[in-house]
Amino acid sequence: MNFTNFGKYLLLLKAVFRKPEKFKIYLKAIFQQMDFIGVGSLGLIAIISTFIGAVMTLQIAFQLVSDFIPKTIIGSVTRDSSILELSPTITAIVLAGKIGSAISSEIGTMRVSEQIDALEIMGINSPGYLILPKLIAGITMVPLLVIFAMALSITGGYFGGTLSGAVSPAEYIQGITTDFNPYTIVVALVKAFVFGFIITTVPAYEGFYVKGGALEVAQASTRAVVVSCISILACDYIVTQLLL
Amino acid sequence: MIEIKDIEKSFGSNTVLKGISGKFEAGVTNLIIGGSGSGKTTLLKCMIGLHTPEKGSVQYDGREFTEMDFEQRIEIRKEIGMLFQGSALFDSMTVEENIMFPLNMFTEQTFSEKLERVNFCLERVNLEGKNKLFPAELSGGMKKRVGIARAIAMNPKYLFVDEPNSGLDPKTSIVIDELIKEITEEYNTTTIVVTHDMNSVMGIGDYILFLHEGKKFWEGSNKEIAHTDIQELNDFVFASRFMKAAKKNF
Numbered sequence: 001m002n003f004t005n006f007g008k009y010l011l012l013l014k015a016v017f018r019k020p021e022k023f024k025i026y027l028k029a030i031f032q033q034m035d036f037i038g039v040g041s042l043g044l045i046a047i048i049s050t051f052i053g054a055v056m057t058l059q060i061a062f063q064l065v066s067d068f069i070p071k072t073i074i075g076s077v078t079r080d081s082s083i084l085e086l087s088p089t090i091t092a093i094v095l096a097g098k099i100g101s102a103i104s105s106e107i108g109t110m111r112v113s114e115q116i117d118a119l120e121i122m123g124i125n126s127p128g129y130l131i132l133p134k135l136i137a138g139i140t141m142v143p144l145l146v147i148f149a150m151a152l153s154i155t156g157g158y159f160g161g162t163l164s165g166a167v168s169p170a171e172y173i174q175g176i177t178t179d180f181n182p183y184t185i186v187v188a189l190v191k192a193f194v195f196g197f198i199i200t201t202v203p204a205y206e207g208f209y210v211k212g213g214a215l216e217v218a219q220a221s222t223r224a225v226v227v228s229c230i231s232i233l234a235c236d237y238i239v240t241q242l243l244l
Numbered sequence: 245m246i247e248i249k250d251i252e253k254s255f256g257s258n259t260v261l262k263g264i265s266g267k268f269e270a271g272v273t274n275l276i277i278g279g280s281g282s283g284k285t286t287l288l289k290c291m292i293g294l295h296t297p298e299k300g301s302v303q304y305d306g307r308e309f310t311e312m313d314f315e316q317r318i319e320i321r322k323e324i325g326m327l328f329q330g331s332a333l334f335d336s337m338t339v340e341e342n343i344m345f346p347l348n349m350f351t352e353q354t355f356s357e358k359l360e361r362v363n364f365c366l367e368r369v370n371l372e373g374k375n376k377l378f379p380a381e382l383s384g385g386m387k388k389r390v391g392i393a394r395a396i397a398m399n400p401k402y403l404f405v406d407e408p409n410s411g412l413d414p415k416t417s418i419v420i421d422e423l424i425k426e427i428t429e430e431y432n433t434t435t436i437v438v439t440h441d442m443n444s445v446m447g448i449g450d451y452i453l454f455l456h457e458g459k460k461f462w463e464g465s466n467k468e469i470a471h472t473d474i475q476e477l478n479d480f481v482f483a484s485r486f487m488k489a490a491k492k493n494f
Contacts (some may be wrong), residue, residue: 018314021349114332117294121404122346123321 009205015127016135016201029133037099037134037200038141044098045091045149052086053078053153054160061166074167075157075175082153083184084244089236091149092195095142096228100203103134104224107207108217116208131204135197142196143189150188187243194235202228245269246291246402246434251300253283253290260286261297262458270401270434273425273448277440278455279480284438285329287455288406291436292324293317304402322350325395325433329407331387333379333394339366340375343394350398365393369423385416389423396427403433409441417441421448442481445469454480 020026057078064073107130110116119126154176161167167175203224210220246268253261260283268274276284289295291302293309302309304320312320333342340362347358366372369389379387388408395403405424409417425448428435437444445452449466456476464472469481 025348109335113335114328114330115334118326118328118332118334120294121292121321121324121326122349122398123318123324124349125318 005205008209009201012127012131012205012208013201015125016131018125018128020128020132021124026129026133029129030136033133033137034141036102037095037137038144041095041098041141041145042148044094045145046152048090048094049082049087049149049152050156050159052090053082053156053158056081056086056153057157057161057172058164058166061161061164071167071171072175072178074161075172076178077175078157078161078172079154079176079180080184082157083150083188084240085236087149087153088146088188088191088195089232091146092142092192092199092232093229095145095195095199096203096232097225099138100199100224100228101221102203103200104203104207104221105217107131107204108210108220109207111208111210112213112217127208130208131201134200134204138196138200139193140196142199143192146188146192150185187239190243191236191239194239195232198228198231198235202231245305246436247301247303248287248291249301249303251287251290251297251302253286253295253297260458261290263300264453264455264458264460265300266453266460266463268434268436268451271429271432272435272450273428274434274436274451274453275445275449276436276438276453276455277445277449277480279440282455283458284440284455285406288404288436288438292326292404293321322398323401324404325398325400325402326404327388327391327395327406327408329410331379331391333387333390335379337378338375339371339377339379339382339390339393342379342390343397346394346398361397362393365397366390368396368427369393384411385413385420388412388416388420392420392423392427396431399431400433403428403435405435405437405439407439407441408437409439409444414443417443418447424448440480445481456480 057074060074060077110130116126116130119129158169158172161172162169206220206224206227210216249265251261251264252259264287276287278284286295290297297310300310304323307320309317309320334345337345343362343365344358347353347361351358353361362375363372366374369392371386371389371393374386379390382390408420408424412420421444424435424437427433437448439445446466449469452464452466452469453460454462454477462472462474462477469477472478
């Protein structure tokens with residue numbers, strides 16, 4: 001995203017936050033988007049988080065083969081890695097692919113089929129009507145999905161570690177409950193909030209300014225996912241640097 | 245009435261509109277005609293604010309549209325109905341929801357009042373009972389009629405129609421043209437139709453503004469169009485063999 005695009009992105013965001021024409025209509029759209037972004041992604045996030053937790057535990061156990069390191073460390077490292085990095089970032093990247101491409105292609109198709117022009121001619125603030133419900137759904141549902149992902153990742157670690165015999169159930173549970181710092185959850189939720197913002201607004205921007213036809217909509221969708229993923233990783237670094 | 249004065253619009257170094265002026269009265273069907281690339285749709289978009297002209301003014305009953313801020317434009321747009329070339333119906337909504345959409349957004353009517361209005365509009369375009377169909381289930385002509393129904397749902401003072409006949413068979417085209425004319429006369433709307441369909445020109449063109457290469461070349465009625473000696477206009481109107489043959493009878 002070059003500076004011109006970034007400027008247009010900021011102007012679009014300014015238009016998104018104009019006063020809604022009728023809050024009741026927006027509220028309905030927000031709940032629909034929450035269902036799409038949140039409930040619709042539960043299955044995918046559950047599968048990915050569980051397996052990532054299980055695999056991470058096995059890899060940590062593989063690397064910590066020493067009589068001087070207690071096996072409870074496996075649980076601690078799995079917990080902190082899941083909470084601080086893997087759950088927010090992997091969830092966000094998966095959602096950037098699933099939700100981001102859908103948002104970009106939906107809005108892009110509306111642009112090329114003149115549906116956005118139709119909204120504007122009716123006197124409706126099209127950025128607000130199309131993007132604000134998605135944005136609100138994103139910044140509320142992504143943190144909830146991240147909490148869900150954390151829980152499943154740690155649970156997945158438990159099953160991965162204990163079923164393979166890498167760590168005993170008691171050691172794992174002791175590991176995840178020892179020296180727990182609740183601030184890590186705060187950091188993860190701040191990241192999730194920022195990622196939710198990116199996942200909804202960057203694809204919306206790409207879709208909103210599409211020109212052309214089906215090919216351009218597809219290109220915008222691809223660009224939306226790529227830019228979202230890069231933005232997520234950059235913001236991940238910045239938030240981590242600022243908060244830890 | 246809508247009045248445009250000296251409209252100029254460029255895209256990069258390409259000047260698309262070169263000082264277009266015209267006056268579109270209420271209660272008559274106003275047509276903007278011209279060949280492909282002549283600037284018809286650009287002029288229409290400048291008039292409704294989807295494009296910003298570099299120069300010139302657009303007045304809605306004396307209200308200067310080009311100098312209005314966002315909020316003031318919204319008030320004018322609530323008085324505008326528009327039928328787009330591709331109908332621009334919302335894919336995710338049924339016919340009923342499409343027509344009810346502006347009513348939901350801008351009125352405090354009860355559901356039954358809104359439904360009554362929707363049914364009235366559907367009846368007006370001869371699509372009674374099609375409330376629950378989605379746009380994907382409609383033919384091209386039906387989509388256009390739903391587009392008209394949505395455009396008139398809010399009782400617009402100004403009706404804009406972009407290429408109403410594109411992709412339609414001649415019979416359906418005539419039905420759409422007649423519907424536009426009837427609505428214009430019945431509700432005394434200021435109707436502006438962008439078209440290059442000669443059936444529309446001859447059938448409903450009360451006032452015609454002819455554009456060629458971004459300039460206004462001619463204005464008049466469909467009764468006068470056959471009797472001009474402007475070469476560009478004659479080339480456009482009588483391009484087909486049928487129209488050439490028919491010219492003798494005009």
